[in-house]
Amino acid sequence: MEHVPERIDLNEIANFRGPGEVPRVAEMAGRLVGSEILKIAAAIRELKASGADVCDLTVGDFDPAIFPIPAPLLAGVQEALAGGETNYPPSSGILELREAVQRFYERELGLAYPLASVLVAGGARPLIYGTYRTVVDPGDKVVYPVPSWNNNHYVTMLGADPVAVVCGPETRFLPEPEALIRELGGARLVCLNSPLNPTGTAITEDGLGTICEAILAENRAREGRGERPLYLLYDHIYWMLTFGETRHVTPPGLFPEMARYTIFIDGISKAFAATGLRVGWGVGPVDVMQRMNAVIGHVGAWAPRPEQKASARLLDDPAAIRSYHAVFKEGISTRLELLHRGIQGLKTDGLPVESIPPMGAIYLTAQIAPFGRKTPDGEVLRTNEEVRRYLLDRAAIGLVPFQAFGVPGDHGWFRLSVGAASIDAIEAALPRLRAALEALE
Numbered sequence: 001m002e003h004v005p006e007r008i009d010l011n012e013i014a015n016f017r018g019p020g021e022v023p024r025v026a027e028m029a030g031r032l033v034g035s036e037i038l039k040i041a042a043a044i045r046e047l048k049a050s051g052a053d054v055c056d057l058t059v060g061d062f063d064p065a066i067f068p069i070p071a072p073l074l075a076g077v078q079e080a081l082a083g084g085e086t087n088y089p090p091s092s093g094i095l096e097l098r099e100a101v102q103r104f105y106e107r108e109l110g111l112a113y114p115l116a117s118v119l120v121a122g123g124a125r126p127l128i129y130g131t132y133r134t135v136v137d138p139g140d141k142v143v144y145p146v147p148s149w150n151n152n153h154y155v156t157m158l159g160a161d162p163v164a165v166v167c168g169p170e171t172r173f174l175p176e177p178e179a180l181i182r183e184l185g186g187a188r189l190v191c192l193n194s195p196l197n198p199t200g201t202a203i204t205e206d207g208l209g210t211i212c213e214a215i216l217a218e219n220r221a222r223e224g225r226g227e228r229p230l231y232l233l234y235d236h237i238y239w240m241l242t243f244g245e246t247r248h249v250t251p252p253g254l255f256p257e258m259a260r261y262t263i264f265i266d267g268i269s270k271a272f273a274a275t276g277l278r279v280g281w282g283v284g285p286v287d288v289m290q291r292m293n294a295v296i297g298h299v300g301a302w303a304p305r306p307e308q309k310a311s312a313r314l315l316d317d318p319a320a321i322r323s324y325h326a327v328f329k330e331g332i333s334t335r336l337e338l339l340h341r342g343i344q345g346l347k348t349d350g351l352p353v354e355s356i357p358p359m360g361a362i363y364l365t366a367q368i369a370p371f372g373r374k375t376p377d378g379e380v381l382r383t384n385e386e387v388r389r390y391l392l393d394r395a396a397i398g399l400v401p402f403q404a405f406g407v408p409g410d411h412g413w414f415r416l417s418v419g420a421a422s423i424d425a426i427e428a429a430l431p432r433l434r435a436a437l438e439a440l441e
Contacts, residue, residue, distance in 0.1 A: 036404035055429035076310025091297035093120020126301035140188035145175035147405035177210040195360030198415035240271035335418035369412025373440035395432040
């Protein structure tokens with residue numbers, strides 16, 4: 001008879017922190033905070049599970065019932081699984097996908113990189129972490145604009161010296177080049193994201209060009225002094241999702257020499273609504289990517305083999321990509337424009353709101369600033385968090401305040417993400433938003 005171990009109840013022991021205030025974890029882990037966005041999203045999931053009808057504009061994700069992945073991508077994953085593609089992939093990514101990314105960048109961006117420049121990982125996050133870990137030492141200066149996604153947390157994990165350049169609505173929350181350039185001296189890494197999470201705005205050719213010229217000048221001076229270079233982490237995971245007249249630009253596309261210093265972050269998650277498939281890639285200088293491969297290999301941050309096989313096939317099928325984006329991008333832009341027009345209508349009627357026209361990604365930047373006004377329950381709204389909770393309770397709308405993206409102060413700016421929201425849900429939420437604002441005294 002098979003032995004059945006005696007049950008040992010460990011609930012009390014596992015929950016016991018021990019006497020006193022002695023830390024039980026590393027100093028960095030004690031300082032690191034979890035994702036504010038995921039915390040808000042988890043609370044909304046609980047509300048929805050209890051039956052609440054919430055218009056969830058929080059997480060940068062997609063509802064597969066609204067935005068399914070491309071049919072060829074789904075079929076490719078299923079075929080790869082059926083064909084037994086379930087073992088470890090190479091730590092740098094399967095050859096078929098790396099070659100497909102190489103062809104994809106040459107075909108769609110005009111950038112002909114060597115194969116050794118391409119590194120595949122389990123989504124964009126390991127590649128961002130890998131970039132930090134590969135080029136940044138503890139105490140190194142890292143420059144990034146805010147609002148931005150998670151740079152504040154990565155510098156904490158690396159023990160780096162953060163320099164956050166605060167951007168405002170006058171520049172669509174994009175960095176004013178001179179303000180960024182002033183901080184480049186002595187820096188090891190500068191981080192840019194375009195189209196930008198959380199704002200849905202995109203850097204211009206002139207703006208990026210000015211920054212690149214400054215990076216090149218800084219690195220020429222460092223070479224003369226025998227110093228390590230300054231790198232640019234260029235996260236363009238949303239580059240295929242641009243709207244209207246917005247044109248995506250890249251550092252090496254403007255200045256080929258920038259290929260020595262630029263590390264691209266990219267993948268299938270946003271452009272193909274495939275966040276859960278976990279396939280990302282980095283493209284950059286060969287020597288840097290080789291060392292990053294070692295970093296990522298040691299933490300096992302590999303993309304699953306079936307998803308890699310399917311992604312390679314999709315990237316080599318431009319007709320399938322165009323067909324998918326014709327529907328997908330229209331759905332995203334329609335929702336963004338619907339929210340933008342609705343908020344502008346509230347502004348016209350004198351309510352304390354504003355929004356910035358969407359340029360790309362899946363986000364709308366909106367200001368909802370009824371500060372100093374009193375709710376029907378008698379609470380005076382003074383902070384973004386108080387406004388967020390009021391709108392969730394009164395209007396059943398979930399938003400993310402810009403503090404989650406490193407922005408200091410309470411100015412009423414929020415990220416609205418449309419990947420998981422139906423048109424009907426947005427149309428129903430706008431009157432609730434109006435009623436909630438009009439209920440304030």
